Amino acid sequence: MTHRPAFRRTALATLALSLLSLLAAPAPSASASATGQTHASQAHASQTYAGYLFAYFLGEGPPTGERVHLATSRGNDPLRYDTLNNGAPVLTSTTGTTGARDPFLMRKRDGGFLLITTDAKMHDGPSWDHAQRHGSRNIVIWESPDLVTWSSPRLAEVGDDTVGNVWAPEAFYDPATRRYVVFWASNLYPRTDPQHTGPSYNRVLYATTTDFRTFSPQRVWIDPGHAVIDTTVVTDRGQFFRFTKDEREQSQAPCGKFVFQERGRSFFGPYGEVADCLGRGDIAMGEGATLFQDNNSGRWHMFVDEFLGRGYVPFETDDLASGRWTPSASADLPTGSRHGSVLPVTADELRRVRAAHPNG
Numbered sequence: 001m002t003h004r005p006a007f008r009r010t011a012l013a014t015l016a017l018s019l020l021s022l023l024a025a026p027a028p029s030a031s032a033s034a035t036g037q038t039h040a041s042q043a044h045a046s047q048t049y050a051g052y053l054f055a056y057f058l059g060e061g062p063p064t065g066e067r068v069h070l071a072t073s074r075g076n077d078p079l080r081y082d083t084l085n086n087g088a089p090v091l092t093s094t095t096g097t098t099g100a101r102d103p104f105l106m107r108k109r110d111g112g113f114l115l116i117t118t119d120a121k122m123h124d125g126p127s128w129d130h131a132q133r134h135g136s137r138n139i140v141i142w143e144s145p146d147l148v149t150w151s152s153p154r155l156a157e158v159g160d161d162t163v164g165n166v167w168a169p170e171a172f173y174d175p176a177t178r179r180y181v182v183f184w185a186s187n188l189y190p191r192t193d194p195q196h197t198g199p200s201y202n203r204v205l206y207a208t209t210t211d212f213r214t215f216s217p218q219r220v221w222i223d224p225g226h227a228v229i230d231t232t233v234v235t236d237r238g239q240f241f242r243f244t245k246d247e248r249e250q251s252q253a254p255c256g257k258f259v260f261q262e263r264g265r266s267f268f269g270p271y272g273e274v275a276d277c278l279g280r281g282d283i284a285m286g287e288g289a290t291l292f293q294d295n296n297s298g299r300w301h302m303f304v305d306e307f308l309g310r311g312y313v314p315f316e317t318d319d320l321a322s323g324r325w326t327p328s329a330s331a332d333l334p335t336g337s338r339h340g341s342v343l344p345v346t347a348d349e350l351r352r353v354r355a356a357h358p359n360g
Contacts, residue, residue, distance in 0.1 A: 047346055048346065048347075049076075049295040049344035049346060050075075050295065050346055050350060051295075051345050051349075051350035052072070052076075052078055052342050052344055052345060053070065053071075053105065053147065053342070053345050053349070053350070054070065054073070054337070054340060054341075055068055055070055055104075055105045055341055055342075056068075056071070056338060056339070057101050057102065057103060057338055057340060058337070059311075059336065059338050060121075060125070061123070062123070063123060064088070066100055066101050066121050066123055067093070068090055068092075068142075069083065069084075069088075069089055069090060069340075070084045070090045070357065071083045072084060072350055072354050078294050078295070079314055079328055079330065079331035079332070079333070080331065083359070084358075085357040085358075085359070086359050086360070087359075091103075091142060091150060091153070093117070093140050094153060095119075095140065095153050095154065096119040096136055096138055096140060096155050097120055097121040097125075099118070099120045099122065099125075100117040100118070101117055101120055101167075101168075102117055102118045102168040102169070102230075102339045102340070103115055103116070103117045103340050104170045104171065105341045106341075107343065108173075109173060111145075112143060112144060112145050113143065113144045114142070115141070115142040115143075115144070116139050116142075116169050116170070116171060117169070118136075118140075118168055118169065119166070120165075120167070131165055132165045132202070133165075133197075133200075134196060135164060135165035136165070136166060137157050137159035137163050137166050138157050138159075138166065139156050139182070139184070140154070140155060141154050141156055147345070147352065147353050148352055148353060156212065156213065156215065158182060158184065158205075158207050158215050159205070159218055160217070160218060161194070162191060163186045163189075164186065164196050164200065165202075167202070167229055167230075168184055168230045168231075168339065169182055169183070170182070170231070171212075172267060174268075179208040179210055180210065181206050182207050182208070182209060182212075182215065184206075185204055185205070185229035185230065185231070186205050186218075187200040188203065201227040202247055203220055203221075203222060203223040204220075204221045204222035204228060205220055206218070207219070221268070222244060226246075227247035227248060228244050228245060228246060229245050229287065230259075230287045230288045230289065232289055232290060232291060233267065234292075234300075236320045237321075238265075239263055240263065240264045240265070240267055240271075241261060241262070241263055241274070241291075242261070242262045242264065242271055243278075243289045245259050245286070246258060246259075246276070250285075254277070255276040257285035257286070257287070258277045258279065259279070259286050260273060260276035260278065261273070261274040261275045261278060261323050262274060263321065274321070275325075278304065278315070278323075278325055279304050279325065279327075282327045283306040283309065283310075283313050284309050285306065285309075286305060286306055287307050287339065288304070288307070288338065289302055289303070289304050290303050290340060290341045290342055291303075292343075292344060299316055300317050301314060301315070302325060303315075303342070305339045307339075310336075311333075311335070311336045311337050312333050312337045312338060312340075313327070314327070314333065315328060
């Protein structure tokens with residue numbers, strides 16, 4: 001160790017004052033806290049959000065359903081949205097399978113935006129069994145500086161050859177590792193079964209990245225011994241809350257085909273269960289949960305995809321840790337909207353997106 005005898009008392013005093021100033025600094029504002037909870041960039045946590053951008057898809061039924069659709073909130077109302085572009089898709093994949101399901105939209109730490117989707121096309125396509133044995137191992141990525149000008153879609157292979165499918169990718173910036181974590185659901189097959197003919201089940205895998213171009217090797221994150229898909233993560237008051245669909249049949253498990261909620265102290269856990277069967281009694285079954293915090297009240301909103309019924313159905317709670325969710329009293333979501341994400345945006349961002357994709 002190198003000693004520095006010239007470091008004088010005046011420098012020590014200055015350092016002490018600086019430390020005292022940091023300790024006396026005010027706590028982050030409510031808006032800053034909410035920003036971190038919705039995957040937004042901590043570098044832009046001081047922004048005031050005045051609306052919401054909703055990205056979703058419409059399912060495999062209509063020919064254009066597996067493309068990215070956008071809607072914007074009416075002002076700062078988290079439960080009422082207007083579709084953009086006359087309801088037509090805003091982004092279409094021209095790569096891979098040319099399908100884009102389960103769009104996840106996030107604000108990156110550099111101030112730009114990222115949208116990732118499942119690379120799968122089920123309209124007039126393969127069976128669900130085939131899609132889980134021989135599906136795409138890629139995710140589709142778009143990037144934008146302003147939510148209006150988007151890059152061409154590109155593929156990123158995140159699963160290796162033991163993977164049969166890559167479904168419902170999301171991303172989260174983990175401050176503990178200073179990397180983005182991309183996670184998704186996959187069937188896994190042993191290397192002794194290169195044709196993926198044997199039995200398997202979906203579990204949640206992850207890879208890390210700093211640039212969404214180079215990814216670490218996949219690792220298993222959630223494997224309870226039965227199929228799970230569609231994980232999403234938010235943070236609140238220093239805790240991590242994870243929401244995942246139990247993919248078992250209801251004949252096998254009372255809460256099969258419903259979302260369950262867990263809580264942990266770090267992104268990678270461990271996690272303990274908070275609640276299961278979320279929405280039972282109000283929806284027939286549910287998947288593809290997306291969560292975001294109200295820009296004004298701090299209330300949490302959860303949209304759950306009633307995938308064999310209405311599409312997204314909204315729920316809310318004033319206490320995320322309680323696991324108690326009630327149906328929202330009134331809402332106007334895009335008809336048939338399914339498995340997507342909601343991003344809080346500024347007034348300028350809201351106006352810019354609405355102007356770029358007008359109706360009429």
